[in-house]
Amino acid sequence: xxxxxxxxxxxxxxxxxxxxxxxxxxxxxxxxxxxxxxxxxxxxxxxxxxxxxxxxxxxxxxxxxxxxxxxxxxxxxxxxxxxxxxxxxxxxxxxxxxxxxxxxxxxxxxxxxxxxxxxxxxxxxxxxxxxxxxxxxxxxxxxxxxxxxxxxxxxxxxxxxxxxxxxxxxxxxxxxxxxxxxxxxxxxxxxxxxxxxxx
Amino acid sequence: xxxxxxxxxxxxxxxxxxxxxxxxxxxxxxxxxxxxxxxxxxxxxxxxxxxxxxxxxxxxxxxxxxxxxxxxxxxxxxxxxxxxxxxxxxxxxxxxxxxxxxxxxxxxxxxxxxxxxxxxxxxxxxxxxxxxxxxxxxxxxxxxxxxxxxxxxxxxxxxxxxxxxxxxxxxxxxxxxxxxxxxx
Ligand SMILES: [Zn+2]
Ligand SMILES: [Zn+2]
Numbered sequence: 105x106x107x108x109x110x111x112x113x114x115x116x117x118x119x120x121x122x123x124x125x126x127x128x129x130x131x132x133x134x135x136x137x138x139x140x141x142x143x144x145x146x147x148x149x150x151x152x153x154x155x156x157x158x159x160x161x162x163x164x165x166x167x168x169x170x171x172x173x174x175x176x177x178x179x180x181x182x183x184x185x186x187x188x189x190x191x192x193x194x195x196x197x198x199x200x201x202x203x204x205x206x207x208x209x210x211x212x213x214x215x216x217x218x219x220x221x222x223x224x225x226x227x228x229x230x231x232x233x234x235x236x237x238x239x240x241x242x243x244x245x246x247x248x249x250x251x252x253x254x255x256x257x258x259x260x261x262x263x264x265x266x267x268x269x270x271x272x273x274x275x276x277x278x279x280x281x282x283x284x285x286x287x288x289x290x291x292x293x294x295x296x297x298x299x300x301x302x303x
Numbered sequence: 304x305x306x307x308x309x310x311x312x313x314x315x316x317x318x319x320x321x322x323x324x325x326x327x328x329x330x331x332x333x334x335x336x337x338x339x340x341x342x343x344x345x346x347x348x349x350x351x352x353x354x355x356x357x358x359x360x361x362x363x364x365x366x367x368x369x370x371x372x373x374x375x376x377x378x379x380x381x382x383x384x385x386x387x388x389x390x391x392x393x394x395x396x397x398x399x400x401x402x403x404x405x406x407x408x409x410x411x412x413x414x415x416x417x418x419x420x421x422x423x424x425x426x427x428x429x430x431x432x433x434x435x436x437x438x439x440x441x442x443x444x445x446x447x448x449x450x451x452x453x454x455x456x457x458x459x460x461x462x463x464x465x466x467x468x469x470x471x472x473x474x475x476x477x478x479x480x481x482x483x484x485x486x487x
Binding site for chain 2: 169171
C-alpha cells in the first residue's frame with residue numbers, strides 16, 4: 105500500500121476514535137487488517153427515521169490511491185433504502201464517486217452516510233424497487249424500512265402482520281430473508297410475493 | 304471592589320493558560336497541516352480560496368482529476384498556476400522538489416507602485432502648477448529610453464525586445480497624455 109494512504113488512515117483512525125461522534129456512539133471505526141487497507145465502520149440509525157435504533161455495519165476498503173480516490177464502502181448490514189442495494193449493500197452516493205475530494209476523511213464519509221439515511225435521494229437510486237416504493241407508497245416504505253432495521257440492525261420495532269406473512273412463506277420452505285425481500289418488493293402482498301417466489 | 308474583581312479574573316485567566324498548554328500547541332501545529340496528507344505541509348502552497356497543501360499532494364490531486372480541478376476542501380475552482388507558495392523562515396533549505404513532483408510554482412513578485420514614473424500625478428499636487436509645458440518632455444526622455452541606445456540592450460537579448468516594445472507603448476501613452484493636456 106502506498107505510504108501516503110497508510111499514513112493518512114493511521115492519522116484519521118486516531119482522530120475518529122477521539123471524535124465527539126464516537127463519544128456519542130453515532131459512528132465507529134475498527135481495523136480489520138493491520139495494514140490499514142480494510143476497516144469496519146458502524147453508524148447508528150439517525151433519530152426520527154425508519155433506521156432509528158439500528159446499528160449499521162459498513163465494509164470500508166482503502167485503495168492504494170487514497171486519499172486521491174475515495175474509499176470503497178458498502179453496507180454489510182442489510183438495509184431498505186432507495187440509495188443502497190438491498191441485495192449487495194452497494195451505495196449510490198456522489199462523494200463516494202465523482203464528488204469525492206481529497207480532504208474528506210473516514211469521519212466525513214460516515215457522517216455523510218448517516219445523513220443519507222436521514223435524507224434519501226430517490227431520483228438517483230441504487231435500488232430501483234425500493235426507490236419506486238419510496239415514491240409511490242411512502243407509508244409502506246417507512247414500515248418496510250423499520251421492519252428491516254429490526255430484522256438486521258437490532259432495531260426495536262415489531263410488526264406482527266409482517267411477521268405472520270413471512271411465517272406463511274417460511275412454512276413453505278422459503279428462506280426468511282428471501283421471504284422478506286419478496287414481500288417487501290411487492291408492498292407485503294402475500295399473493296404476489298408467493299407467485300414471484302415460485303415462478 | 305474593582306481591584307478584587309480584576310485580580311480574580313486575571314488569576315483565573317492564568318490558570319486556564321497553565322491548564323492545557325499542550326492542547327494549544329497542538330492546535331497551532333494543526334493550523335499548518337496539509338489538507339490532503341494531514342501531515343505538516345511540506346513545500347507548502349496555498350490556494351486562492353486559502354487552503355493549505357503540500358505541493359506534491361496538491362499536484363497529485365490535480366493530476367488525478369484533470370477534468371475537474373477543484374479545491375479538495377471547499378471545491379472552489381483551482382489551478383496549478385494560481386497557487387501561492389509559502390516561504391517560512393525555516394524553509395530556506397532548498398531540497399530538490401523535482402524528486403517526486405514538478406517544481407512548485409514560483410512566487411510572483413510585482414514591484415511596488417513606483418512613484419518615479421509619474422512624478423507629477425496625484426502625489427505631488429504642486430507639480431501641475433509648476434509648468435505643463437516642461438513636464439511631458441522631461442518625463443518622456445528621462446523615464447523611457449528611445450530606441451537602442453541602452454548600454455545593456457545587447458546583453459539581455461530576449462528581455463530587450465520586450466522592453467523596447469514596452470517603452471514604445473509607454474511613449475505612445477505619454478504622447479497621448481501630452482496631447483490631452485494640450486487640448487484640455
Ligand atoms: Zn500533504
Ligand atoms: Zn478551498
